[in-house]
Amino acid sequence: MMTHTDDADVAYCPICADAGRLIRSAEFSQRASLPMQVGVYVCANCSFGFNHPRHDQAYKQYYASHQNDQLSQNWQISESERKRYQDQISVLRQYLSNDRALRVLDFGCGQGGLLHTMALGYERHHYFGCDANAQTHRREDGVSFHRDLAELAGSFDVIVLSHVVEHLIDFGDLSKIENLLSPDGIVYIEVPNAGAYEYYSRREFLYYFDRLHVNHFTSRSLAKIGSACKLVPVELGDQRFGYKDGKLFPAIYAVFARDVKVPATPAALDLNASFSRYVETENGRLAPVHDTLRDEREVVAYGFGDNFFRSFGRNGPMSDISLVAVVDQRASELSAKVEWRGRFNFLDRETASARFPNAVWVMTVSWGGEAIAEKLQGLGISSSRILIL
Numbered sequence: 001m002m003t004h005t006d007d008a009d010v011a012y013c014p015i016c017a018d019a020g021r022l023i024r025s026a027e028f029s030q031r032a033s034l035p036m037q038v039g040v041y042v043c044a045n046c047s048f049g050f051n052h053p054r055h056d057q058a059y060k061q062y063y064a065s066h067q068n069d070q071l072s073q074n075w076q077i078s079e080s081e082r083k084r085y086q087d088q089i090s091v092l093r094q095y096l097s098n099d100r101a102l103r104v105l106d107f108g109c110g111q112g113g114l115l116h117t118m119a120l121g122y123e124r125h126h127y128f129g130c131d132a133n134a135q136t137h138r139r140e141d142g143v144s145f146h147r148d149l150a151e152l153a154g155s156f157d158v159i160v161l162s163h164v165v166e167h168l169i170d171f172g173d174l175s176k177i178e179n180l181l182s183p184d185g186i187v188y189i190e191v192p193n194a195g196a197y198e199y200y201s202r203r204e205f206l207y208y209f210d211r212l213h214v215n216h217f218t219s220r221s222l223a224k225i226g227s228a229c230k231l232v233p234v235e236l237g238d239q240r241f242g243y244k245d246g247k248l249f250p251a252i253y254a255v256f257a258r259d260v261k262v263p264a265t266p267a268a269l270d271l272n273a274s275f276s277r278y279v280e281t282e283n284g285r286l287a288p289v290h291d292t293l294r295d296e297r298e299v300v301a302y303g304f305g306d307n308f309f310r311s312f313g314r315n316g317p318m319s320d321i322s323l324v325a326v327v328d329q330r331a332s333e334l335s336a337k338v339e340w341r342g343r344f345n346f347l348d349r350e351t352a353s354a355r356f357p358n359a360v361w362v363m364t365v366s367w368g369g370e371a372i373a374e375k376l377q378g379l380g381i382s383s384s385r386i387l388i389l
Contacts, residue, residue: 011052013043027313049216080242102157108164178229196250219266231256232263303365
């Protein structure tokens with residue numbers, strides 16, 4: 001676990017305990033008991049980025065009470081998801097192409113799309129999914145789902161953690177995975193590629209500096225966490241998959257095993273420099289928008305979630321822009337909160353459009369900004385007065 005310090009510019013690496021350098025501080029919306037002020041730090045020794053503070057209990061409570069939006073028993077795999085799973089299976093194929101029946105576990109399986117795809121191609125194996133919000137049941141294709149690792153008996157030959165480890169507070173939790181691994185089994189871990197954030201910009205300002213992604217990996221740091229579960233990397237590589245915004249999302253993976261004489265050697269990466277370039281590029285990208293808003297008498301922000309705070313919160317590029325209103329469907333609820341009183345003027349959409357018909361409206365919702373913009377035009381707001389961040 002990370003050691004706390006009185007110096008806000010320093011926090012200690014969860015992997016090696018060296019001091020990490022503060023890259024960026026960010027403010028986020030109120031969500032359960034999660035921290036609203038978060039710093040992103042970089043450990044040069046591990047080429048690893050990490051968030052601080054990272055209160056273990058607060059995050060455990062959050063994940064236990066908030067359902068994964070991909071979980072559903074009535075689901076369909078999209079073409080982009082199918083390609084993503086096939087890309088992962090192309091790495092796992094050499095391990096799945098075994099004549100004996102293997103036991104395969106996907107920890108943090110979501111809706112089980114990867115397990116379902118593997119089951120179609122390798123029917124002889126036994127497939128298990130584990131997710132904190134999963135409904136315990138067995139599907140027609142033989143995949144069984146569980147809510148906790150404690151419900152699973154026996155060992156597993158292939159264990160997958162796809163976009164799970166970036167959420168882990170304590171890497172010691174990986175020892176639970178090691179205890180479930182068969183003597184000659186492998187663990188596949190895939191995470192976002194922190195070294196590629198600067199090359200895969202998204203519409204949202206500093207999108208990758210997220211409160212839920214508390215770890216930011218390069219191949220070097222991903223290889224290092226194997227030691228937490230007494231495993232070494234035998235293969236490292238890149239993955240890129242289609243994301244919900246229609247663009248590619250950068251990821252890296254590692255395959256871990258026991259008793260490997262020659263582990264894979266990850267290339268060194270100056271993550272500090274990469275993150276600094278990412279922040280500089282993002283600031284430059286929003287500079288023209290800032291200049292436009294600075295000259296406007298009336299600016300309305302639509303949406304009061306994390307994307308709002310990335311841009312208009314403390315340390316955000318729009319923090320000096322005076323807002324005449326913030327529109328959110330929770331306007332009445334937010335107006336009653338002491339922490340926001342005097343700082344923001346919350347209104348519903350209809351009231352704000354009537355009161356400020358000539359304002360510039362800035363869409364700060366994470367998704368669906370285009371649809372909301374159409375509704376605003378129906379209320380008489382000119383399309384030239386609507387910006388989507």
